Amino acid sequence: MERQxxxxxxxxxxxxxxxxxxxxxxxxxYITNGGDFANLDYTLLSIVNTDTNDRVDDIKFNTxxxxxxxxEKSRPRLFIATPNKxxxxxxxxxxxxxxxxxxxxxxKFCVAADLDEAHQRLFVTCRSGTLNALDTETGKLxxxxxxxxxxxxxxxxxxxxxLHHVC
Numbered sequence: 001m002e003r004q005x006x007x008x009x010x011x012x013x014x015x016x017x018x019x020x021x022x023x024x025x026x027x028x029x030y031i032t033n034g035g036d037f038a039n040l041d042y043t044l045l046s047i048v049n050t051d052t053n054d055r056v057d058d059i060k061f062n063t064x065x066x067x068x069x070x071x072e073k074s075r076p077r078l079f080i081a082t083p084n085k086x087x088x089x090x091x092x093x094x095x096x097x098x099x100x101x102x103x104x105x106x107x108k109f110c111v112a113a114d115l116d117e118a119h120q121r122l123f124v125t126c127r128s129g130t131l132n133a134l135d136t137e138t139g140k141l142x143x144x145x146x147x148x149x150x151x152x153x154x155x156x157x158x159x160x161x162x163l164h165h166v167c
Contacts, residue, residue, distance in 0.1 A: 009053040013046060014038050021069045021078070023093065027051050030078065036064035045069075045080070047096065057096045061089065067111040068153070070122070072136075079122050079136075083109045088124060088134065106132040106144025112165070114156040125151040125165050 014034035021030045027050045035043035043066045045059040061082065069080040076093040082101075086108065090100035104110040107126025114123050120136040129149035133142040153166040 011046075011048060011053070011055055014040065014044055019066065019068055019080075021071055022050075023071060026093070028056065028093070030069060032066040032069070032080075035066065036084070040064070045091070059091065059096060059098065061098070068113045070113050070115045072115065072117055074117060077136075079113055079115065081110045081113050081124060083111050083127075086110060088113065088122065088139075090139070100139060102134060102139030103141075104132055104134070105141055106130050112151055112154040114154045114163075116156050116158060116161075118158065123154050123156055123163060125154045127151055131163065131165065 015038035016035060017031050017033040019032045029048045029050050031046045033044050033046055034040045041064055043061045043063055047056040049056050063082050063084045065084045067081040067083055069078055071078045078091040078093055080089050082089050086104055088102045088104060089098050092099045104124050107130030108128035110124045110126045112125040122134040122136050124132045127150055129147055130144050131147045132144050135142050147165050151165045155164045
């Protein structure tokens with residue numbers, strides 16, 4: 001049986017809509033848009049309610065680029081890599097606000113992130129060739145280890161307790 005797909009609704013975003021993550025508990029979709037590639041000095045994290053197909057809100061970041069994001073399941077936090085500022089911003093999804101900013105000091109141009117929620121570790125890779133583990137309670141750097149340069153993604157397998165990065 002062949003599936004048929006049709007456009008339900010289109011929402012206007014700033015140019016360069018890029019990273020996305022979905023919250024199954026609220027049915028909200030988080031989308032980065034704007035920034036450097038849109039010739040803007042800010043980027044938006046737009047929040048879309050997938051039940052109503054409407055934009056709920058936008059969180060403005062005073063930076064030209066946002067990269068990967070990852071959500072906690074046990075708390076309403078979302079972590080997002082901000083490579084131009086070499087930091088991770090912590091978003092409270094229930095408040096729709098940035099509640100903390102953590103520096104990523106081990107490496108340059110942080111792009112990818114994944115989470116080991118059970119052990120309170122946020123893994124952030126930098127294109128300069130480092131993997132950084134941050135404590136999700138304090139935001140402090142726990143360890144930096146060398147990896148291949150040019151990383152674009154990182155995946156944590158909680159069952160095997162393995163990390164994989166993609167260049």
